[in-house]
Amino acid sequence: MNFAFTPDQLALAQTVRDVLAAHCPPRALRTGRLPAWDRLAEVGFFGLLVPPEADGLGLGLTDALPALEETGRACLPGPVVETAVAAPYLLPGLPKLASGEIRVAVLPPGAAFAPDADLADLVVVARPGGARLVSRDSVRLTPRPGADPCRPLFDVAYTGSTPLERPLEPALLRATVATAAQLIGVARRLLELSVEYARTRRQFGAPIGSFQAVKHLLADVAIAVSFAAPLVHRAAVSADAQERDAPEPGGGDTAWRDARTAKAAAGEAAVLAARSALQTHGAIGYTEELDLRFWLARAWSLSAAYGGAAEHRAAVRAPVLAGDTRRYP
Amino acid sequence: MDLDFSRAEQDFRAEVRDWLAAHVPAPLPSLDTPEGFAAHRAWEAELAAARLSVVSWPAAYGGRDASLIDWLIFEEEYWAAGAPARVGQNGIFLLAPTLMAFGTEEQRRTWLPRMARADDVWAQAWSEPEAGSDLAALTSRAVRADGGWRLYGHKTWSSRASYASHGFGLFRTSGARHRGLTYLMFPMDEVTVRPIAQLDGLPGFAELFFDGVLVPDSMVIGEVGDGWRIAMAATSSERGLTLRSPGRFLATADRLVALARDADPVLADRAVRCWTDAEAYRLHTFGTARRLMAGEEAGPATSMGKVFWSELDLRMHTLAVELLGDRAGETPWLDGFLFSLAGPIYAGTNEIQRTIIAERVLGLPR
Numbered sequence: 302m303n304f305a306f307t308p309d310q311l312a313l314a315q316t317v318r319d320v321l322a323a324h325c326p327p328r329a330l331r332t333g334r335l336p337a338w339d340r341l342a343e344v345g346f347f348g349l350l351v352p353p354e355a356d357g358l359g360l361g362l363t364d365a366l367p368a369l370e371e372t373g374r375a376c377l378p379g380p381v382v383e384t385a386v387a388a389p390y391l392l393p394g395l396p397k398l399a400s401g402e403i404r405v406a407v408l409p410p411g412a413a414f415a416p417d418a419d420l421a422d423l424v425v426v427a428r429p430g431g432a433r434l435v436s437r438d439s440v441r442l443t444p445r446p447g448a449d450p451c452r453p454l455f456d457v458a459y460t461g462s463t464p465l466e467r468p469l470e471p472a473l474l475r476a477t478v479a480t481a482a483q484l485i486g487v488a489r490r491l492l493e494l495s496v497e498y499a500r501t502r503r504q505f506g507a508p509i510g511s512f513q514a515v516k517h518l519l520a521d522v523a524i525a526v527s528f529a530a531p532l533v534h535r536a537a538v539s540a541d542a543q544e545r546d547a548p549e550p551g552g553g554d555t556a557w558r559d560a561r562t563a564k565a566a567a568g569e570a571a572v573l574a575a576r577s578a579l580q581t582h583g584a585i586g587y588t589e590e591l592d593l594r595f596w597l598a599r600a601w602s603l604s605a606a607y608g609g610a611a612e613h614r615a616a617v618r619a620p621v622l623a624g625d626t627r628r629y630p
Numbered sequence: 631m632d633l634d635f636s637r638a639e640q641d642f643r644a645e646v647r648d649w650l651a652a653h654v655p656a657p658l659p660s661l662d663t664p665e666g667f668a669a670h671r672a673w674e675a676e677l678a679a680a681r682l683s684v685v686s687w688p689a690a691y692g693g694r695d696a697s698l699i700d701w702l703i704f705e706e707e708y709w710a711a712g713a714p715a716r717v718g719q720n721g722i723f724l725l726a727p728t729l730m731a732f733g734t735e736e737q738r739r740t741w742l743p744r745m746a747r748a749d750d751v752w753a754q755a756w757s758e759p760e761a762g763s764d765l766a767a768l769t770s771r772a773v774r775a776d777g778g779w780r781l782y783g784h785k786t787w788s789s790r791a792s793y794a795s796h797g798f799g800l801f802r803t804s805g806a807r808h809r810g811l812t813y814l815m816f817p818m819d820e821v822t823v824r825p826i827a828q829l830d831g832l833p834g835f836a837e838l839f840f841d842g843v844l845v846p847d848s849m850v851i852g853e854v855g856d857g858w859r860i861a862m863a864a865t866s867s868e869r870g871l872t873l874r875s876p877g878r879f880l881a882t883a884d885r886l887v888a889l890a891r892d893a894d895p896v897l898a899d900r901a902v903r904c905w906t907d908a909e910a911y912r913l914h915t916f917g918t919a920r921r922l923m924a925g926e927e928a929g930p931a932t933s934m935g936k937v938f939w940s941e942l943d944l945r946m947h948t949l950a951v952e953l954l955g956d957r958a959g960e961t962p963w964l965d966g967f968l969f970s971l972a973g974p975i976y977a978g979t980n981e982i983q984r985t986i987i988a989e990r991v992l993g994l995p996r
Contacts, residue, residue, distance in 0.1 A: 302632065302633060302634055302635045302636065302639060302699055302916065303631065303632055303920055304631060304632070304633060304913065304916035304917050304920055305631060305917055305920045305921070306631050307631065310631065363631050492992070496992050496993060496994060499994055500993070500994060500995060507995075508994075508995050510988075510994035510995055511994065511995040511996065513981075513985065515988075515994070516984065516985055516987075516988030516989070516994050517981070517984040517985070517988065519988055519992055519994065520934075520937075520983075520984035520985075520987040520988045520991075520992070521984070523934060523987055523991060523992060524934045524937055524938055524987070527914065527931070527934050527938075528907070528910040528911065528914055528934075528938055529910070531910060531913035531914045531916075531917055532906070532909065532910050532913060534631060534913070535633065535909075535913050537631075538631060538632060538633055562906045562909070565906075566906070566910065614899060614902065614903060615895075615899070617902060617906065618895070618898055618899055618902045621887060621902045621905055621906075622887060622890065622891050622898055622901075622902065626884055626887060626905065628880075628909070628912070
């Protein structure tokens, strides 16, 4: 048993981190809709989970998880999770997916609007009775107001669609876990920004980070993130195990239990990190001008994406109370 | 990254589970009563005879050379089985790691096998009336004497001291705040012990009065004047892993979920949240264990675990008592609740831990 990422998994994350540091700096969030996407495509990011038959690497979600956390850390815009994580399960044979030439947006069940649909070549729309696949030509998008300037929402109408052959559930499961990983990245960055500011901002003749009230606020963020992250890692391991050991009865429910637990914890940690970052920064944090706003907004938008914490906790409640308290093995 | 236990780890889990199923006694009287203390010592001896009291220690001292992962497995099974509290835990989980890291081979051979069988039961002697969170302000002294050191002063909140045979702690050997402290062991025979009743009415800790107790040089751990560094290394392992492994919180969480099964959704939600938080602590600990096994230091990040488990434990027991109402006192939950209240205080208050996290993990200024 080795509950730690392998050197390969960490090296992949480092590659993505380097690409994003160079090509998705905070100023890029104000100017472009798809910063660093072409560079990420060059390093094979969008083919990580695509099967080898469709020119991908066929990796598991666990392998890609630290890299996905980096996309959250950099506040990377665009339908990242939908294209890199959901699409390989929904459209595994789709040409040009692995190369990053095709982008996919998703309108998940229960959601009103599809984020980043303006950038998508294909929109997957959840509908009772089965998901529909809508191409760019037949979709009509209406922008809707939302909290995150880099993750705009769209009402989706369409004139034509085809049924999606693959089931939506496995893709939603993985998108939920991947979004949780992004939230961990967002939370870590918010904590870093808060620490940097608290070390330099002076009041009463001392850095505000020397005051216990600020220290303990940020210590609580560190604790929340530290104990949410392993739940996210476990959810990825569970999702991969479900794929590997599909015949095991009830295995899918455990994967969902773990995914929901992870998403709730990661969302709550990120929202706490955002709240504490804003409080640490004070009025300057409450401005459009400071880059902090992008990470605040991402914490809010992703914590709601693919189900909020309360919804997931409510869904986990029944199976755990009914006795699904299985651990490993 | 995986969560697949090896064949050997699964076999070990099965052995521990089977042994406990056959041997765990009916609930013992509190270990803070004379008869309960004796019963808990007898249980430790039985565990030791099966070489299960200190599985992660070297075989030479009564252990099995088990890995940290095996030890975590043992703990999960131990608490899930409802086995008794560990009367020797101050020695096993605080003093022993210190002796392993800083003691001499002679000290280890003298004290560890006896500790593993609970022949000796050790009390800790850190706090003083004027030195709690500010531990380095302590004033109890060790004075050079023929054949060793004479101890003088007043310790308090000394866990297990009411019945223990031995103690260990820090004593001042010079005026320097940190470098004037020395780590010493002592027999309790000549120490004046005044038991202190805790919230449950039983003497779980005591005051200790030293009036020239003579201890030989062989009772000094490490160098004279190096006690602060040694003690801090030990408390960091205490906070991190050894004092409160995930096993006990997993067992509590499972029982809490069972208790909340028919509760209204608001209360049930709190129970399930505790259950998932206990899982988080378990998974986090597997990651920490792996880093320690790879030779890395746990370091100040272990303070996060101490805050997390102590506040989780308090939430779990608070909810259980709320669910049970007037009936709480008829169950073990009430004693558990009282004990959980101490968690955010002992082993370094959670305020001290949060300051450590802020300064040494996050890098905020002192």
